[in-house]
Amino acid sequence: MPAVVLLSMRPGPATGLPTRTGQEDLRLALHAGHGEFPKALFAPGSLEQCYELTRHAFQLAHRWQTPVVLMIDQFLADQHKNLPAFDRTYRPIDRCLELAPGPDYVRYALTDDGVSPRALPGGPAFVVVDSDEHTPDGHLTERLDVRVAMVD
Structure with a gap:
């Protein structure tokens, strides 16, 4: 599922060096999570x-249905600065949703780009969301061929 995480880094465990900048959380962000x-x-x-x-992170998270980490160090997190106005042109983020899924919609369909179609619950299609290994239509499975197809 799409997620954007802001990780504001500072050095050391516990209180560490609360007034210094550091980038010790880089490995945490690179290797966080179970599996590949x-x-x-x-x-x-x-x-x-x-x-x-930040805008780009949300776009990628939705497009690829994957977590995106936005890392800033303490120097950047603590900045106070007057800036010229940002470009505030409205550019909607494409949520990459199936807005009108048909009756044959399957949440975990195997696709060429590896990203399954995503629809919102409550529409005409049955939306299955689950955390276990599953077939394209959402039924739990432990079959190796299905597992390989889902992660490749």
Whole structure:
């Protein structure tokens, strides 16, 4: 499922060096999670980049249905700065949803790009969401061929 996480880093465990900057959480962000799955990490270096990359992070999270981590260090998190107005042109984020799924909709369909169609619950199609290994139509399975097809 799409998710955007903001990770504001500072050095050391516990209170560490609360007034210093650091990037010790990079490995945490790179290797967080169980198993192999795609994820994206962005590390903006300015407030302007924070603005643009946050929008880009949401777009990627929805397009690829994967977590995206936006990492900032303490220096950037604590900045106070006057900036020129950002480009506030309305550019909607494509949520990559099936808005009118038909009766043959399957949540975990095997696709060429590896991203299954996503629909909202409550519509005409039955939307199955589950955390176990499953067939394309959402039934639980432990079959190796299905597992390989789902992660490849």
